[in-house]
Amino acid sequence: MPDTAADNRLIIAANRGPVSHKRGEDGEIVAVRGGGGLVTALLGISAGRELTWIASAMTPEDAEVAAAAPGGEIDIDHDGHRLGLRYVVAEPDTYHRFYNVIANPLLWFIQHYLWNLPAAPELGAAELDAWENGYQAVNRLFAEAVSDKIGSRPSGRPLVMLHDYHLYTCPAMIRERHPEAFLHHFVHIPWPQSDAWRVLPGPMREAVFGGILANDIIGLHTGKYVRNFLDGCRELMGLEVDYGSGTVSVEGREVRVRAYPVSIDCGDFDRLAESKAVLAEERKLEEARRGRLILRVDRMDLSKNIVRGFEAYGLFLERHPEFREKVTFLALMQPSREDIPQYAEYRRRISAVVERVNSEHGGSSWQPIELRIQDNFPASVAAYKQYDVLMVNAVFDGMNLVAKEAGLVNSRDGVLILSENTGAHKELAGSAVSVNPFDLEDQARALHRALTMPEDEKKRLAGMLKDTVRSNDINRWIDRQFADIKSSMGGAR
Amino acid sequence: MPDTAADNRLIIAANRGPVSHKRGEDGEIVAVRGGGGLVTALLGISAGRELTWIASAMTPEDAEVAAAAPGGEIDIDHDGHRLGLRYVVAEPDTYHRFYNVIANPLLWFIQHYLWNLPAAPELGAAELDAWENGYQAVNRLFAEAVSDKIGSRPSGRPLVMLHDYHLYTCPAMIRERHPEAFLHHFVHIPWPQSDAWRVLPGPMREAVFGGILANDIIGLHTGKYVRNFLDGCRELMGLEVDYGSGTVSVEGREVRVRAYPVSIDCGDFDRLAESKAVLAEERKLEEARRGRLILRVDRMDLSKNIVRGFEAYGLFLERHPEFREKVTFLALMQPSREDIPQYAEYRRRISAVVERVNSEHGGSSWQPIELRIQDNFPASVAAYKQYDVLMVNAVFDGMNLVAKEAGLVNSRDGVLILSENTGAHKELAGSAVSVNPFDLEDQARALHRALTMPEDEKKRLAGMLKDTVRSNDINRWIDRQFADIKSSMGGAR
Incomplete structure (x- = not known):
C-alpha cells in the first residue's frame, strides 16, 4: 500500500544545517559542527528512518561541497547518525534579503514585540522586493529541494519536518506539488498575539499564515503560543478554529496546533x-x-x-x-x-x-x-x-x-x-x-x-x-511530536 | 423604595471638565469651553437627571473658582444644560506624576502599542513612586469627590459614569465605600491585547484590571477591544469570562463588557x-x-x-x-x-x-x-x-x-x-x-x-x-449605553 502508509523517509528542512564547511589552514575543506543541542536532537528523531537534511549553504565551501557531491547529497556521519545533507544555494543578494531584511529583523521583531512602532518599520520598495525576491525566493528553493527529494522516489507518504520562521511560506509550496506529503513545522520562537502581525502588509500576512497552515501539524513551545496562533487564524484570516482540540479548518483540511516545549539532551x-x-x-x-x-x-x-x-x-x-x-x-x-x-x-x-x-x-x-x-x-x-x-x-x-x-x-x-x-x-x-x-x-x-x-x-x-x-528532556519533546505525527497519519486516512 | 431604585443623580468623573477657567485680559476669571464633541455628548446624557461633573483642576483659576464655590460645586450652564462642576485639586507634583509619568506615556503607550520595548520603558523608583503618589493619589481624590457627592444624600442607587484611562483604579475605591452605586466606565482609547499589559509590574497590572472591574458596565469602542479585554481578564487575572455574553465574573459579581463605538453630534x-x-x-x-x-x-x-x-x-x-x-x-x-x-x-x-x-x-x-x-x-x-x-x-x-x-x-x-x-x-x-x-x-x-x-x-x-x-450618531452611542444601564440596574436586583 505505497499510497497510504508512511514511507521510510524523513526530510528535515531548516535554514541551518547540522554542519557547515570551511577551508582549514591546510586548504582542505572541513565540516564544522554547529553549537546548540537542537541539531543533535533533530538527528535523534530519525529513529531508523532514512534522513535527509536540507539547509541553506552558509559558506562558499558549503556550496562547493554541494556542487561536488553525487546527486547534490553529502553523506554525513554525526556521532553515529548517518544522514544525507543537501544545501540550498541562494545568490548572496537573495540570501541577504531573505535573512537580513525579512527573517531578521522583520519577522523576528514582530514575533518578539521588538518594533518601535511609532518609527519603525517603514515598509517600502526595498522590503517588498526583499519579500518577493528574498524570502519567497529562498522558500521556493527549499520547496524545490524537498520536492526533488520526494520526487526521486514517489511512493508512500513522506514525512517532512520544517523548522522555524525562515520557512513559513515553504509548506504551501510543497503541498501544492505533493498533496500526499505529511508536513510538520516547529516554530522555535514565540508566536505573538494577532496585533503584532498587523505590521505586515495584508498579502504578506496572508502568505505567512497561509503558508504555515499548509502543514498537518504546527508545533509551538507553549499553550499560550498555541492560543495566540489560533486567535490569529480566527481574527486575521477569518478561519474557523477549535480552541478545545487546537485545530484550524483550512480548505477542508484540519490543521493541528500543539504545544511541545523544547528542551535539552540531558x-x-x-x-x-x-x-x-x-x-x-x-x-x-x-x-x-x-x-x-x-x-x-x-x-x-x-x-x-x-x-x-x-x-x-x-x-x-x-x-x-x-x-x-x-x-x-x-x-x-x-x-x-x-x-x-x-x-x-x-x-x-x-x-x-x-x-x-x-x-x-x-x-x-x-x-x-x-x-x-x-x-x-x-x-x-x-x-x-x-x-x-x-x-x-x-x-x-x-x-x-x-x-x-x-x-x-x-x-x-x-x-x-x-x-x-x-x-x-x-x-x-x-x-x-x-x-x-x-x-x-x-x-x-x-x-x-x-x-x-x-x-x-x-x-x-x-x-x-x-x-x-x-x-522534560529533549527526548520527551521528540517522542510527543512523533506520537502526534503517528496518530495524525493514522487518523487522516 | 430608596434602596432599590436608581436615584435621580448622575455623576460623571473625567479628568477633563466641560470648562476650564483662566484669567481674562481684564483680570476677571472666565470659563473656557473645551474643544471636541465629547463634552456636549456627555452633557446630552444627563436627560433629566441632576448632573454633577467631577474633573481635575487644570489651571490655578480652576482651583480658585472651586475654593470659592459654595460646597465646592460650581453651577454651570452649558448651552442650556445645567450641571454642577466639582474640581479635584491635586498638587502640581502629584498631577505631573499622574498625567506625565503614568497616564501619558505609560498607559497611553501600552494601549496604543507605542513602546520601543528593547529600550523603554525602564520602570524604576521614579515610575513606582509616580504610580503610588501620582496615579493612585489622583484616583483616590476622584473617589473621595464622588463619595462626597454620593454621601451628601445617601439614598437610592446613584449612577456614576467614569471616563478613560486616567481613572482605572478609581472604581474599586468608590465600590469599597458605596457597594450600592452603579458604576459605568467608558474607555476612549484602544484596549490592547494582553501581552501589551505585561509591561506593567504585576501589582500595577492587577490594580488596573481590579480597578476597572469594580464597574458594573465597561464600555469600549469595538468588539475587538471587548475581546481583548476579556482575554486579558482570563489570561492575566485568571478570571472566568464568557465571550458569548461579554461578561467577567469577579468576586461573585458579573461585569458586562460592551462595544459602543463613539461618534459625533451630527x-x-x-x-x-x-x-x-x-x-x-x-x-x-x-x-x-x-x-x-x-x-x-x-x-x-x-x-x-x-x-x-x-x-x-x-x-x-x-x-x-x-x-x-x-x-x-x-x-x-x-x-x-x-x-x-x-x-x-x-x-x-x-x-x-x-x-x-x-x-x-x-x-x-x-x-x-x-x-x-x-x-x-x-x-x-x-x-x-x-x-x-x-x-x-x-x-x-x-x-x-x-x-x-x-x-x-x-x-x-x-x-x-x-x-x-x-x-x-x-x-x-x-x-x-x-x-x-x-x-x-x-x-x-x-x-x-x-x-x-x-x-x-x-x-x-x-x-x-x-x-x-x-x-451612528452620538445620540445612538448614548442611547445604547443608557439602555444597557437600565437593563443592568433592573436585572441586578
Missing part, C-alpha cells in the same frame, strides 16, 4: 559538563573567581534585555554597597546578526552601559561587570557550572534554553532569575525568582534576594530546577 | 460648519487654495503616524511628478503633551521630515507640505469642508473622530484614506481607501488612487461615509 549535557574542554575552562574560571558570580550567557540580541539587566545590577550595587568587590557579573555574549543596523546599535548600547556601571561602581581593584564577547561553548558550560546567580531577563523569548542547560549542570545551588515573558517560565517559575523584564527595581530586588537566599532554599530551588529539566 | 456639526467663524476660515482657505488639497488634522501624538504619512507623500510625489505644484498637503497639528520627552522628540522628527519633503520636491513657487501647528477648531472644520483627500493613517487609534467629523461636513466628495488599525475602520472601511500604516508604498498608492478616483466613485464613497456617520 545525557549529552552531563557528559559535556565533564569533558576536558569544559574542565579546562572551569579551572580558569575558578582561578580568576572573586566572590560571587552572577552570570548571563546570550546572543547579543535585542530580545535578551542585556542593557536593562546591567542597569538593574547597577541599581542593586547602589542600593547594596555591601556587595561591592564581593560579586562579579560575568556576561558571555555571542556576537549576532551584525549586518543588521539595529544589532550594531544595540551592541553600542551594551558597551555604553557596561562602561557606565563599571566606572560608577568599580575601581582599579574590581570591575563589577566582566563582558566577554566571544563564541566559546566550553567556556559557557564551565560558567554554567559555576554561577551563583543566573540572569535570564529576556523582554520576550520563545523558550530560553540557557535557563535549562545551565540549571542542569550548575554545581553551586545557583539561583535562576527568570523573566516571566520566557517560554521557559511556564515550566520553571516554581524553581526560579521571577522578574518583570521592564522593571529595573524588580530585577535589582531579585539580584539581592538571590544573593542573600538561605542555603536550604537555594538547594531546594536548584534541585527542583534540575528535576524539572530532566523530567 | 446636528451640532452641521450647524458649526455653517457658523460665521468657520465660514471666515473657509474663505481664507479658498483664497489660498492651489490645486488639490490633502488634509490631516491631528494632535501631535506618536500614535497618529504623522512622519510616515509625510514620507509616503514624498514617495507619491517621486512616483507621480505630474502632481507637483497641483496638490498641497495641509497638516493642521495641535501641540500635545509637550512636557513628555517622547512628544518633544516626535515634534522634531515631524519638522525634519516636512523640511526634507519640501526641499526635495518643492521650490520657491510651491511648498508640497504646509504644516500649521495651532489649535484653531474653526480652521479645522473649514479644512474638513475643503479637503479632496483626508489622511488618517494612525499606527493604532481607539476610534479616530476626525474621520467622522470631516467626512460628515466635507463638500467636495473628498476621499478618506483610513488606517486599518483605527476603531473607525470597523464602521468606515467600506467608504474609505484602507491603508496599512507601516507600509509607505501602500500609503503612497492610496494617495494616488484617491487623487485619480473617478468622480462617481468619489461621490459614492463620500455619500456612504456621511450616511454611516449619520446612522
Whole structure:
C-alpha cells in the first residue's frame, strides 16, 4: 500500500544545517559542527528512518561541497547518525534579503514585540522586493529541494519536518506539488498575539499564515503560543478554529496546533559538563573567581534585555554597597546578526552601559561587570557550572534554553532569575525568582534576594530546577511530536 | 423604595471638565469651553437627571473658582444644560506624576502599542513612586469627590459614569465605600491585547484590571477591544469570562463588557460648519487654495503616524511628478503633551521630515507640505469642508473622530484614506481607501488612487461615509449605553 502508509523517509528542512564547511589552514575543506543541542536532537528523531537534511549553504565551501557531491547529497556521519545533507544555494543578494531584511529583523521583531512602532518599520520598495525576491525566493528553493527529494522516489507518504520562521511560506509550496506529503513545522520562537502581525502588509500576512497552515501539524513551545496562533487564524484570516482540540479548518483540511516545549539532551549535557574542554575552562574560571558570580550567557540580541539587566545590577550595587568587590557579573555574549543596523546599535548600547556601571561602581581593584564577547561553548558550560546567580531577563523569548542547560549542570545551588515573558517560565517559575523584564527595581530586588537566599532554599530551588529539566528532556519533546505525527497519519486516512 | 431604585443623580468623573477657567485680559476669571464633541455628548446624557461633573483642576483659576464655590460645586450652564462642576485639586507634583509619568506615556503607550520595548520603558523608583503618589493619589481624590457627592444624600442607587484611562483604579475605591452605586466606565482609547499589559509590574497590572472591574458596565469602542479585554481578564487575572455574553465574573459579581463605538453630534456639526467663524476660515482657505488639497488634522501624538504619512507623500510625489505644484498637503497639528520627552522628540522628527519633503520636491513657487501647528477648531472644520483627500493613517487609534467629523461636513466628495488599525475602520472601511500604516508604498498608492478616483466613485464613497456617520450618531452611542444601564440596574436586583 505505497499510497497510504508512511514511507521510510524523513526530510528535515531548516535554514541551518547540522554542519557547515570551511577551508582549514591546510586548504582542505572541513565540516564544522554547529553549537546548540537542537541539531543533535533533530538527528535523534530519525529513529531508523532514512534522513535527509536540507539547509541553506552558509559558506562558499558549503556550496562547493554541494556542487561536488553525487546527486547534490553529502553523506554525513554525526556521532553515529548517518544522514544525507543537501544545501540550498541562494545568490548572496537573495540570501541577504531573505535573512537580513525579512527573517531578521522583520519577522523576528514582530514575533518578539521588538518594533518601535511609532518609527519603525517603514515598509517600502526595498522590503517588498526583499519579500518577493528574498524570502519567497529562498522558500521556493527549499520547496524545490524537498520536492526533488520526494520526487526521486514517489511512493508512500513522506514525512517532512520544517523548522522555524525562515520557512513559513515553504509548506504551501510543497503541498501544492505533493498533496500526499505529511508536513510538520516547529516554530522555535514565540508566536505573538494577532496585533503584532498587523505590521505586515495584508498579502504578506496572508502568505505567512497561509503558508504555515499548509502543514498537518504546527508545533509551538507553549499553550499560550498555541492560543495566540489560533486567535490569529480566527481574527486575521477569518478561519474557523477549535480552541478545545487546537485545530484550524483550512480548505477542508484540519490543521493541528500543539504545544511541545523544547528542551535539552540531558545525557549529552552531563557528559559535556565533564569533558576536558569544559574542565579546562572551569579551572580558569575558578582561578580568576572573586566572590560571587552572577552570570548571563546570550546572543547579543535585542530580545535578551542585556542593557536593562546591567542597569538593574547597577541599581542593586547602589542600593547594596555591601556587595561591592564581593560579586562579579560575568556576561558571555555571542556576537549576532551584525549586518543588521539595529544589532550594531544595540551592541553600542551594551558597551555604553557596561562602561557606565563599571566606572560608577568599580575601581582599579574590581570591575563589577566582566563582558566577554566571544563564541566559546566550553567556556559557557564551565560558567554554567559555576554561577551563583543566573540572569535570564529576556523582554520576550520563545523558550530560553540557557535557563535549562545551565540549571542542569550548575554545581553551586545557583539561583535562576527568570523573566516571566520566557517560554521557559511556564515550566520553571516554581524553581526560579521571577522578574518583570521592564522593571529595573524588580530585577535589582531579585539580584539581592538571590544573593542573600538561605542555603536550604537555594538547594531546594536548584534541585527542583534540575528535576524539572530532566523530567522534560529533549527526548520527551521528540517522542510527543512523533506520537502526534503517528496518530495524525493514522487518523487522516 | 430608596434602596432599590436608581436615584435621580448622575455623576460623571473625567479628568477633563466641560470648562476650564483662566484669567481674562481684564483680570476677571472666565470659563473656557473645551474643544471636541465629547463634552456636549456627555452633557446630552444627563436627560433629566441632576448632573454633577467631577474633573481635575487644570489651571490655578480652576482651583480658585472651586475654593470659592459654595460646597465646592460650581453651577454651570452649558448651552442650556445645567450641571454642577466639582474640581479635584491635586498638587502640581502629584498631577505631573499622574498625567506625565503614568497616564501619558505609560498607559497611553501600552494601549496604543507605542513602546520601543528593547529600550523603554525602564520602570524604576521614579515610575513606582509616580504610580503610588501620582496615579493612585489622583484616583483616590476622584473617589473621595464622588463619595462626597454620593454621601451628601445617601439614598437610592446613584449612577456614576467614569471616563478613560486616567481613572482605572478609581472604581474599586468608590465600590469599597458605596457597594450600592452603579458604576459605568467608558474607555476612549484602544484596549490592547494582553501581552501589551505585561509591561506593567504585576501589582500595577492587577490594580488596573481590579480597578476597572469594580464597574458594573465597561464600555469600549469595538468588539475587538471587548475581546481583548476579556482575554486579558482570563489570561492575566485568571478570571472566568464568557465571550458569548461579554461578561467577567469577579468576586461573585458579573461585569458586562460592551462595544459602543463613539461618534459625533451630527446636528451640532452641521450647524458649526455653517457658523460665521468657520465660514471666515473657509474663505481664507479658498483664497489660498492651489490645486488639490490633502488634509490631516491631528494632535501631535506618536500614535497618529504623522512622519510616515509625510514620507509616503514624498514617495507619491517621486512616483507621480505630474502632481507637483497641483496638490498641497495641509497638516493642521495641535501641540500635545509637550512636557513628555517622547512628544518633544516626535515634534522634531515631524519638522525634519516636512523640511526634507519640501526641499526635495518643492521650490520657491510651491511648498508640497504646509504644516500649521495651532489649535484653531474653526480652521479645522473649514479644512474638513475643503479637503479632496483626508489622511488618517494612525499606527493604532481607539476610534479616530476626525474621520467622522470631516467626512460628515466635507463638500467636495473628498476621499478618506483610513488606517486599518483605527476603531473607525470597523464602521468606515467600506467608504474609505484602507491603508496599512507601516507600509509607505501602500500609503503612497492610496494617495494616488484617491487623487485619480473617478468622480462617481468619489461621490459614492463620500455619500456612504456621511450616511454611516449619520446612522451612528452620538445620540445612538448614548442611547445604547443608557439602555444597557437600565437593563443592568433592573436585572441586578
